Amino acid sequence: MDDFSQPVVFQRPPTALKGRGAASGMAHRFERDQREAVDDGWPVSEDEAFAAQTFPTRVIRETARSALSRNDSPDIAFDQAINPYRGCEHGCSYCYARPTHSYLGLSPGLDFETQIVAKHNLPELLDQALSRPGYVPRLTNVGSATDCYQPVERELGLTRRLIEVFQRHRHPFSIITKSSLIERDLDLLAPLAQQGLVAVYITITTLDATLARxxxxxxxxxxxxxxxxxxxxxxxxxxxxxVAPQIPFLNEDMERVLSAAAEAGAGSAFYTVLRLPWELNELFQQWLQQHYPERADRIMARVRDFRGGQDYQSDFKTRMKGHGLWADLLNQRFHKACARLGLNRERHELDVSQFLRDPDQAFRQPSLFDDPIQVDAGPSSRRAPAHPVRTD
Incomplete structure (x- = not known):
């Protein structure tokens, strides 16, 4: 019987594909059969034939069963999240969400960035969830797993519809994205910001345009x-x-990114270090061999320094920031840069006390026989928003 407990080691890295982060449709961890790329000496290798193919993006329509996912991880500060899409066309080589495509029977490699699942009924489910009698408003992040403003959002508009639901219920939320498409929704976000109901975080991994591409x-x-x-x-x-993820010997310009962001008007910042769960470990190391083979061993050696000698550790205490000497030095760099630039100086609060469970009733002319509208804002009516954690 074949042993698939160990990751496949490619004798030669697959050929990089233009416009895609992954270079292969590697098997997911639940698949029984895996293929290994080898150089058999023929003029046209399997890799080159694979690279010559085109891989258009396909959108899969999914009927979701629930809207909000609760967070009980102590290293993630927001209470719940909502993600309108599975998979992400941005194709970030480091995206920790890639292995989630395995649960769909799809590859964490090319399938993750070409087979995009859109939860078409999510805005309606969100409205139902916020209208339930027992619902307590909690700080919610949009796009914590995959980017809610990835290219398919331009046509589908699921994220905009979610914002409209939050607006109706006056429910606080945050957004994290690396897309300029968010500017399309300024007409919704600006009024919500004036009411203390929204905060936005933009991911900028590096200022090096070549590396970013x-x-x-x-x-x-x-x-x-x-x-x-x-x-x-x-x-x-x-x-x-x-400024996530921080990858040793690769995106070494963290201070420059923070300085440029502060100059542009950012008031806060956060970071995480590279995470390599499940299939992402092999995928990212393939990517390193394709683009930076001379640095690959050095980068992975330092990654292991952050992880106690392992490629990845999943414990809540260290998975976001790592531990050890190099992790401490990176943490010092970040905090000293933020202090110098005035970032994270003030805690911005999002207001949960304005929540409306039934917006239609709230704006209806009350009669003598109506009971006062009661808003249960939970044990605390205000709370500082959490920094949403994503590395793509």
Whole structure:
């Protein structure tokens, strides 16, 4: 019987595909059969034939059963999340959400960025969830797994419809994205910001345009994201920057990113280090061999320094920031840069006390026989918003 307990080791890395982060449709961890690419000496190798194919994006319509997912992880500060899409066309080579495509029977490689699942009924489910008698408003993040403003959002508009539901219920939420498409929804976000109901975080991994094209092949350029930060800030929307993930010997310009973001109007920042769960470990190492073979061993050696000698550790205490000497030095760099730039100086609060369970009743002319509208805002009516955690 074949042993599939160990990851496949490619004798030669697959050929990089233009405009895609992954270079193969590698088998997911639940699949029984796996293939190994080898150089058999023929003029046209299997890799080259594979690279010559085109891989158009396909949108799969899914009827979701629930809207909100509760968070009980102590290293993630927001209470619940909502994600309108599974998979992400941005194709970020480091995306920790890639292995979730395995649960769909799809590859965490090319399928993750070409087979996009759209939860078409999510806005209706969200409205139902917020209208339930026992619902207590909690800080909610949109796009914590895959980007809620990825290219398919331009046509489908699921994220905009979710914002409209939050607006009706006056429910606080945050958004994290690396797309300039969020500017389309300024007409909704600016009024919500004035009411203390929204905060936005823009991911800027590096200012190196060449590196960004390789790391995040279909995402907006770093300079375009900085312009988005400025646009949001000028519209009065609280905006922060995510400099995640930090990858040793690759995106070493964290201080430059923070400085440019602060100049553009960002008021807060956070970071995480590279995470390599499940199939992502092999996928990312393939990517390193394709684009930075001379640095691959050095990068992975330092990644293991962050993880106690392993490629990845999933414990809540260290998975976001790592541990050890190099993790401590990175943490010091980040906090000193933020202190110098005035980032994270003030805690911006999102207001849960305005929540309306039944917006239609709230705006209806009351009669003498109506009971006062009761809003249960939970044990605390206000709370500082959490920094949403994503590495794509």
């Amino acid at each position: 390789r790391l995040e092949p279909r995402a907006a350029s770093p300079l375009r994201r900085l312009r988005t930060v400025k646009t949001l800030a000028e519209a009065g929307i609280p905006v922060g920057v995510s």
